[in-house]
Amino acid sequence: MTSRLKTLGEAGQAVWLDFIDRRFLSDGGLRKLVEEDGLTGVTSNPSIFEKAMGHGDAYDAGFRAIAGGAEATAQDLYESQAISDVKAAAADLRPVYDRLRGKDGYVSLEVSPDLADDATATVAEAQRLWATVDEPNLMVKVPGTKAGATALRTLVEAGVNVNVTLLFSLGAYQAVADAFLAGLEARVQTGDPIDRIASVASFFVSRIDTQIDQAIDARLGAKDPQSADLAALRGKVAIANAKVAYAWYRTLLASGRWQALAKRGAMPQRLLWASTGVKDPAYADTLYVDSLIGPCTVTTLPPKTLEAFRDHGAVRPTLTEGVQGAQGVLSEADRLGLDMDAVTRGLVQEGVKLFAEATDALLGAVAAKRKTLLGDHQNPHQAPLTNNPQASAAAGPK
Template identity: 70%
Template sequence: MTNSRLKQLHEAGQAVWLDFLERRFLAEGGLRRLIADDDITGVTSNPSIFEKAMGHGDAYDAGFKQVLGTGETSDQTLYESQALEDIQAAAADLEPVYDRLGQRDGYVSLEVSPFLANDTEATIEEARRLWRSVDAPNLMIKVPGTAAGVPAVRQLIADGINVNITLLFALAAYKAVAEAYMAGLEARLAEGKPIDRIASVASFFVSRIDTQIDKKIDARTEAGDADAAALKALRGKVAIANAKLAYAWYEETIAGERWRKLADAGAMPQRLLWASTGVKDPNYTDTLYVDTLIGPDTINTMPPKTMDAFRDHGVISASLTTGLDDAKAVLADAERLGLDLDGVTSALVDDGVKQFADAAETLLRAVAAKRAALADTAKS
């Protein structure tokens, strides 16, 4: 009998990935327990996660000392040595899942430097280097869904590298990376290379959209806007509606002739992954962005707090494929009322790149501080 609600999500066709990575957690078997108890089938990481992991406590001190003992090295190299070790450990924990599911899941994601988000060639080269360094078939390289990231995705897929496209907020941006995925597979197929073991996910961000849209709604409502009632009715609904339309487009695409040709050659669909699923507004249920986006061939990547909440009181239903007309009406109302979803999603991409770059800078400062502290300890 299935007890875990997270396992029930898996049975409903939705994979659950953990949006967290930390050395002590891995060493103590935390990921292996989640795999066994809750059917967790993947892990995502980003600079913010590594900053929290490495910048606090002593879990990485031994690793830092070992690398520093080999000679002079940069803060970037020092950080990367430890990040790659964690990624390789997570990949090893997930390898049985990867094998059991026939390479359709069991992935761990590692992000290219956020400083390269607007440089296609540098992104490609960094992704190739990280792919070689980790040397695990169940690695996904995270590439931002910026204008420069889209052609990088096409090339990396043609190279046979698994790609997780991140920072997707708008339907148009999602369509562009889905097109890049298919074009990359087609290019590879044209060269006579296999495409049956190449995986990709499109990470569609959710809660950040509502955070910005709700701010606009609240400001106009507090100012006595004549459409206050209609505006209030949209709070907490726009991001979910946006995601539902993205999934509807996905279903149309995989039913089309272009995708069928690729599928016949063994291609795996590029699954939609719901990211930024932690709830920011205390007025909403803390499982809002899980309960409302449950559907086949999707992934929800959850921070530990959201995972714990869903395990405790999440609601499981076929929510992603229901209420599509309502979702269209929500987005139509948002446009009619001037909430400018396109402007919000465009700004969120730029802000997301900046947030990850800021986190990377904070991370490198933390590594530098660790280096100095360890040097002082060695002298005393």
């Protein structure tokens, strides 16, 4: 029987795994998902690497090989192993990339979250990652901040594949889409090809409902006179927000501006649904997958959600269902004072902060590993646990 995940692919939605781990890769776990479930991509972030590297012994041999260098720091150890994993994942996905002629088959690696508000440093870091990994099916992840959008335009013009992350609002997504098109248009002006430049716009889902539902629950607890209307919005705002973004995306693809680029072979910057794991146990565990299925999109699934959808997910073109109703949900949220603008702005700031904290935890765990592996032979130079953009730009791979 055809895997439900493969059926998603047949419906035009790519399935990416939101997970990376040394043992999973070496045991052939990614290759198996590609072959059996039609998986076409992988994403990573500091939180994922912290869990992978900070626990167990899967990375000890790799750490030991690098740690003997007199000047090796925790940052050096992390970067060497992260890039090793990304290159291994890129190799597993290369057949997909080749078969689809660059339309999919990507693995993502994130720039330091400390650079989220510095476009120049983000560009430098992204270009360093791009050159160091040196695989055509790499996507460098940059945050969807104002600086990130500026960096995106420059990186696309330079021919770098980019995954723009931490998008929560339609306005932020529109700024990113405009920057992507501007980068392609700049390449056209200089006569450079645009047919193998890939990008995704990672639009986050469940985190929005978590914030909105908390606000709703607080008002329900206070016996708000609008309680019935508020309760009706629980678990609906994030999906409505995503559907409205997808409706705008389809309008963009039909525009003359995009069609002019498409005629030159440009690939669209696909909307990617991120944060698809359900946070509230009251909701179906495949809610944010079942509700957001449509062509020319990507869904990123953590392992638990992937397994749940494989078991009992429902495949139908839900992204184009009830778009007018979705707009009504957002209007109702505004009428009830749920302030989506403030929520989405706060979520960007919180997302950057959480990834920065995960990076610090990751480097702390790696430093502890280094001490355990080398003991008294470790080098006396202690790497800071927060990234230094100037040092990072001149250092080895990250």
